[in-house]
Amino acid sequence: MWLFWLYEGLAFVAVILLVFGYCHFRKIGFWSFIWKYLKWVSLAVLIAWLTVAILCRIDLYNAAHCYFRGESMHANTKYSIFLGECQVETPSGSYVPIERARALPGSSHHDQGDNSDSTSEFYPVN
Numbered sequence: 001m002w003l004f005w006l007y008e009g010l011a012f013v014a015v016i017l018l019v020f021g022y023c024h025f026r027k028i029g030f031w032s033f034i035w036k037y038l039k040w041v042s043l044a045v046l047i048a049w050l051t052v053a054i055l056c057r058i059d060l061y062n063a064a065h066c067y068f069r070g071e072s073m074h075a076n077t078k079y080s081i082f083l084g085e086c087q088v089e090t091p092s093g094s095y096v097p098i099e100r101a102r103a104l105p106g107s108s109h110h111d112q113g114d115n116s117d118s119t120s121e122f123y124p125v126n
Helices: 002-026 030-036 038-055 057-073 116-122
Strands: 077-080 085-089 095-097
Touching: 002 030, 002 038, 002 057, 030 038, 038 057, 057 077, 057 085
Parallel strands: none
Antiparallel strands: 077 085, 085 095
């Protein structure tokens, strides 16, 4: 989620820098331009934010889905944008993919019984 807010902040800075560049090029005072065209500058910032939200809509949906899935399980979860998966916190404090966690609905590993290969995926042997 922090990455989304970083993009939103960068979009705001980009709009302000574009306005500043325009004012510098046209030899207009920056603050006088802002106050004179406050409605249009605000609209440009809103359009930039909406563009970022639309571009990140899939990750925002997945993050919200992961959050509510964690709430229903009474567990701490987070969505990793880089890995593209919902992760659940283990008792040791590390995060594992929620689909691979044992005994969860929809898990592909909870029906395998006493297979040592599936255990070694979660607890690597050095």
